[in-house]
Amino acid sequence: MNGNNDDPKTPLLPLHGDHDGRGPPGSQSPSPLLDLFTLGNAFVALGPLLCAVMCLCVRLDGSVASRNMLGVLAWMFAWWLTEAVPMPVTSMAPLFLFPMLGIASADAVARSYMDDVIALVLGSFILALAVEHYNIHRRLALNITLLFCGEPLNPPLLLLGICATTAFVSMWMHNVAAAVMMMPVATGILQRLPEGPARPNAAGKFCKAVVLGVIYSAAIGGMSTLTGTGVNLILVGMWKSYFPEANPISFNTWFFFGFPLALLIFLGLWGILCLMYCSRDSGRALSAYLDKAHLKRELELLGPMAFVEKMVLTVFSMLIVLWMTRSITEDIPGWGALFEGRAGDGTVSVMMATLLFIIPNKKQKGEKLMDWNKCKKLPWNIILLLGAGFAIADGVRSSGLADVLSETLGFLEAAPYLAIAPAVCTISSTITEFTSNNATTTLLIPLLIQIAKTMGVHPLLLMVPGAIGAQFAFLLPTGTPSNIVGFTTGHIEIADMIKVGLPLKITGIAILSLLMPTLGAYVFGTNGKVP
8 A cells, every 4th residue: 555645546456557556567666675774774773782782792880770771871862863763752762761671660760751840841831832822922022122133233232132131030040941931032033034945044043043042041040049050059058968067158159159150151152152153244134134113113013011911921920939939048948948848949830830721811701811722832842851851860870870970080089179170070061961960960069079078178169160060061952951942942953052062161161160269269268278
């Protein structure tokens, strides 16, 4: 049967004179074996082959499960990098590979695909869909564009405005939530640019710059405050746990170091994006689509904000406040203390999203701000990709592979500090590409404390570079959920992330290596007594 023809009148059997239904008599049909030897099939076979080589040939000091986990990593990242199968399908591989290779039980790995961070993403995306449905992102995009586009159009200035807004938002809320909130605003600006063959080269480059700017600005902004990312809170918690007699790291203490660090890295990001994607003639090429007078007319056509827009923004604002105040500092615990730490960011994210299905929209009787039909565009591919990242992080830890990786850092004990700080940051930023930021920090900090004691240096001189380096996940979509948010827009590819992420990672490591023994020594008092 010819699977390429859905016509019901097509005969099921070949007609007389059409020997095999593939062509006229005498025509040569390609061998089915030749169909198997394609580049795509080679990429498909590459994953299992690498896994088999790792499982059978590699010898590690750890358990068999750690070796098998290394094989699973090789399989999955081979498929992710080559896109031999769809990325969401690759993301489901731990569900069958972990139980079959003795890494984790089926129930244990399945739990990784639904936790508080995934609940945070679900609730945030429902709110983002509401923002998109009522064109609120369009209104925000027009206002930001008008404020920063300049007269005549200045693409680097507009890019700076979008990235700076994202970084500021990320200072006070979860990196993923900041990326989810700002990505519709950014894509709302990009929707004005042409698509397809008619798109100018400058427009395509500017789209890449904006999306990369948003996801990296979300990560950089979170470095500046304790509440900006879980990594900073893990560092502060471990410092207090290991050194209870030492001065705790307060919100202000971290800000005095984290904000200058984030600002310098942010300026580096902006410079890299401008050099790579904003050519001198880009303003002229884009001005036809981002004309300031035309943008003002479009903003006026939207009219005043309607009730539904105000309510959606109110719910979103309430969510941001709840995110910011759940856990503030040790002295000001926040509202999360009322629930003894049981409530997370995902808790309030889903709760506020639920309100959208309860509050009436005042347009038609019985209609609410959102209904489930509007949620059909929920990005389940992102949910599966996040689940895979968490499953890998749990597998690396539970299989013992994390301990094997930790032991390889023992050589740092004999290195001078001026060399060890960049080395720690480099190793941390490499590991974090393959495990979650939080998992990398939890893995490295105890080891770095031991190395600092052996070297006789202040522990924070190693702990801070290790924790900050864990946030330099700039190369792969799976490095952090923020990267996935940008990757799924379709404007960027893995090659684009590596092209920008590698120099950004090097810039970040260099800036951190310079600031830690100078500004860090003053802020954290690392020149004083070693605890």
